[in-house]
Amino acid sequence: MTLSAEVYPILVTGALGRLGRALGPRLRADAPSPDAVRLTDVHDLDVTDPSAVAEAMGRLRPRTVFHLAAWTDVDGAEAHPAEARRLNADAAEVVARAAAAAGARVVHISTDFVFDGTKAGAYVEDDPVRPLGVYGRTKAEGEERVRAAAPDGHLIVRTAWLYGAGNRDFIDAVLERARAGRPMRVVTDQVGCPTWTEDLARALVAMVAAGCRGTLHACGAGEASRHAMAVAALRAAGFDAVPEEITTADLPPSAPRPARAALSCERLARETGFRFPPWQESVRRYVGQLSC
Ligand SMILES: NC(=O)c1ccc[n+]([C@@H]2O[C@H](COP(=O)([O-])OP(=O)(O)OC[C@H]3O[C@@H](n4cnc5c(N)ncnc54)[C@H](OP(=O)(O)O)[C@@H]3O)[C@@H](O)[C@H]2O)c1
Numbered sequence: 314m315t316l317s318a319e320v321y322p323i324l325v326t327g328a329l330g331r332l333g334r335a336l337g338p339r340l341r342a343d344a345p346s347p348d349a350v351r352l353t354d355v356h357d358l359d360v361t362d363p364s365a366v367a368e369a370m371g372r373l374r375p376r377t378v379f380h381l382a383a384w385t386d387v388d389g390a391e392a393h394p395a396e397a398r399r400l401n402a403d404a405a406e407v408v409a410r411a412a413a414a415a416g417a418r419v420v421h422i423s424t425d426f427v428f429d430g431t432k433a434g435a436y437v438e439d440d441p442v443r444p445l446g447v448y449g450r451t452k453a454e455g456e457e458r459v460r461a462a463a464p465d466g467h468l469i470v471r472t473a474w475l476y477g478a479g480n481r482d483f484i485d486a487v488l489e490r491a492r493a494g495r496p497m498r499v500v501t502d503q504v505g506c507p508t509w510t511e512d513l514a515r516a517l518v519a520m521v522a523a524g525c526r527g528t529l530h531a532c533g534a535g536e537a538s539r540h541a542m543a544v545a546a547l548r549a550a551g552f553d554a555v556p557e558e559i560t561t562a563d564l565p566p567s568a569p570r571p572a573r574a575a576l577s578c579e580r581l582a583r584e585t586g587f588r589f590p591p592w593q594e595s596v597r598r599y600v601g602q603l604s605c
Pocket residue numbers: 326327328329330331332333354355356358359360361380381382383384385400422423424425452472473474475476480
């Protein structure tokens with residue numbers, strides 16, 4: 314899918330993160346010129362610095378801002394709530410306000426962790442949020458502050474369980490252990506929607522192309538326990554090992570997480586025609602690429 318000329322210039326924050334490493338190259342590949350997509354990270358645009366954000370928006374005059382920079386260390390957020398809030402809520406507002414002032418649409422990335430994981434079915438966009446931990450609370454506050462700062466020009470995309478090239482993720486950890494021949498214990502009672510960053514990058518392009526606004530869910534199709542995800546990754550890499558099944562109660566204490574926070578992507582499909590592949594297929598393709 315190609316984007317129309319009026320969405321450029323594009324500014325991306327947090328572009329060296331896991332999602333940015335998939336989205337940045339995708340945006341650049343379709344851009345009319347190299348300057349039309351400005352990829353930034355903390356070293357060249359610190360989103361917690363309001364004057365730096367205002368200066369960048371004034372200089373670059375983007376029409377679309379993908380705001381990916383965030384505090385994503387879920388356990389670390391419990392120990393550093395002020396820092397997590399500064400990045401996930403305060404900076405989200407700063408970016409959204411500056412984008413609105415520049416006449417740009419802001420695409421803000423949020424998370425399934427805004428929900429408590431007690432719903433029997435998949436969460437839809439209008440379900441009330443009820444985060445369990447600091448990370449989820451700061452992300453939920455970030456959503457509210459983006460809505461207030463850019464009432465007409467925001468798109469909030471909730472996603473889940475990202476994996477892909479770049480920062481070490483759950484699949485990397487599982488495969489590293491398997492290669493080292495070390496035993497593995499993985500929980501069966503945390504269920505979510507594994508999402509390949511490459512699939513999400515395609516979905517984000519589809520959302521911007523379709524002019525989506527408001528809040529949308531976007532994640533891999535189907536749901537998996539962490540254990541099922543580990544087994545799928547191991548099989549795709551040619552390992553026969555099956556991790557020992559444990560529950561969250563068997564692990565050392567960590568940040569509270571929603572037990573089962575599947576997200577419904579029906580609104581995304583209706584508005585864009587985009588459907589994520591089944592999560593098993595994407596894990597197979599991603600791990601297949603790693604093995605090449
Ligand atoms: N990872 C997941 O499973 C998951 C699930 C649901 C939703 N999300 C959301 O998806 C978005 C992208 O997540 P991700 O996994 O790509 O995160 P990530 O890998 O942690 O990337 C975030 C990026 O933001 C940068 N950053 C940190 N502080 C910054 C600052 N003050 N100014 C500018 N950049 C800064 C980080 O740089 P440093 O690395 O140098 O700190 C990093 O490159 C986030 O909003 C996250 O909440 C993630």
